Amino acid sequence: xxxxxxxxxxxxxxxxxxxxxxxxxxxxxxxxxxxxxxxxxxxxxxxxxxxxxxxxxxxxxxxxxxxxxxxxxxxxxxxxxxxxxxxxxxxxxxxxxxxxxxxxxxxxxxxxxxxxxxxxxxxxxxxxxxxxxxxxxxxxxxxxxxxxxxxxxxxxxxxxxxxxxxxxxxxxxxxxxxxxxxxxxxxxxxxxxxxxxxxxxxxxxxxxxxxxxxxxxxxxxxxxxxxxxxxxxxxxxxxxxxxxxxxxxxxxxxxxxxxxxx
Numbered sequence: 001x002x003x004x005x006x007x008x009x010x011x012x013x014x015x016x017x018x019x020x021x022x023x024x025x026x027x028x029x030x031x032x033x034x035x036x037x038x039x040x041x042x043x044x045x046x047x048x049x050x051x052x053x054x055x056x057x058x059x060x061x062x063x064x065x066x067x068x069x070x071x072x073x074x075x076x077x078x079x080x081x082x083x084x085x086x087x088x089x090x091x092x093x094x095x096x097x098x099x100x101x102x103x104x105x106x107x108x109x110x111x112x113x114x115x116x117x118x119x120x121x122x123x124x125x126x127x128x129x130x131x132x133x134x135x136x137x138x139x140x141x142x143x144x145x146x147x148x149x150x151x152x153x154x155x156x157x158x159x160x161x162x163x164x165x166x167x168x169x170x171x172x173x174x175x176x177x178x179x180x181x182x183x184x185x186x187x188x189x190x191x192x193x194x195x196x197x198x199x200x201x202x203x204x205x206x207x208x209x210x211x212x213x214x215x216x217x218x219x220x221x222x223x224x225x226x227x228x229x230x231x232x233x234x235x236x237x238x239x240x241x242x243x244x245x246x247x248x249x250x251x252x253x254x255x256x257x258x259x260x261x262x
Contacts (some may be wrong), residue, residue: 002092006077007035007041008039008040010047013189016201018200018204019202021044022224023042023062023119025069026060027108029062030062030067031070031074032070032093033070033159036089036093037092037093038089040092040097044099047102048096049159053188054211055104055204055211056100056102056103057107059193063110064110064203064210065110067111067115067117067119068113068114070114094115094118094122098148101216102202102215103198103203103211104121104123105125105196106119106120106180107192107197109131109132109193112134113134113136114145115146115203117124118137119147120183121148121149125199126182126183128177128182128186128192130188131189133171135171137170152153153165156182157182161180172247188246207240209245211244217235221233248262
C-alpha cells in the first residue's frame with residue numbers, strides 16, 4: 001500500500017478494493033507545488049502496482065476547493081531553468097492519475113481550476129457537488145493547460161467547445177458544467193465525496209480483471225476507427241476470457257450467488 005506523504009494521503013475503504021487518493025494541502029487549497037506533484041506521482045505509481053486496488057477515488061481535504069491548480073507563488077520564484085527541471089515532475093503527477101489502470105473517480109467541490117481541473121479530467125468519471133466551479137484559465141496568466149487539458153477536454157466536450165472554454169479562460173459553475181459535459185453528475189453540496197465513494201463501491205463489486213480490461217479497451221480505442229477499435233476490444237477480451245474471474249463470474253451467475261473475485 002502506498003506510503004502517505006505530507007500532501008497526499010491514501011486510504012483504503014474496507015476490503016472491497018476502493019481506495020481514496022486524498023489531496024491534502026488544505027491551507028493552499030491544494031495548489032500543486034513541486035513536492036505535492038512528486039507525492040501524487042509516487043502515490044499513483046504505487047497504486048498502479050497494487051493488484052488489490054479495484055477503484056480509486058480522488059478527493060480533497062480543502063473545504064473551499066478540490067484543487068486550484070499550479071502553485072503560482074512557487075512558480076513566481078522559479079528561474080526558467082528551474083521551471084524546465086520541474087516539468088517532468090508535474091507531468092508525472094497528471095500522467096500518474098491518467099495512467100492508473102483501474103477505474104478512477106474525481107470527487108469535486110469548490111474550485112477545480114487549471115491543473116486542478118486537469119487532475120479531475122484525468123479521471124474516468126467526475127462527480128461534482130453544487131459548489132463546484134471548474135475551468136482552464138491558464139491563458140489568462142500567459143501559459144496553456146499543460147497537465148493534459150488541451151487533449152482531455154476536447155475528448156469530453158468536442159474541439160469547438162474546448163477551444164471556447166480554453167481561449168476565454170472562463171470559469172464554469174456546476175449546473176452549466178453538467179450541461180456542457182464537463183462533469184458527469186452534480187450532487188448536493190458537501191456530498192461529492194460520499195457519492196463518489198458509493199459509486200466506486202458499485203464499480204468495485206465487479207471483476208477486478210474485467211474492470212481493468214474494460215478501461216484499457218475504452219482508453220486505447222478512443223479516437224480509433226471502428227475496425228481498429230474492435231481489434232483493441234478483442235485483445236482486451238482475450239485477457240479476461242480465460243481468467244479465473246471469468247470462470248468465477250459465470251459459476252456465480254449459475255449458482256445464484258455473489259462472485260468471490262480472486
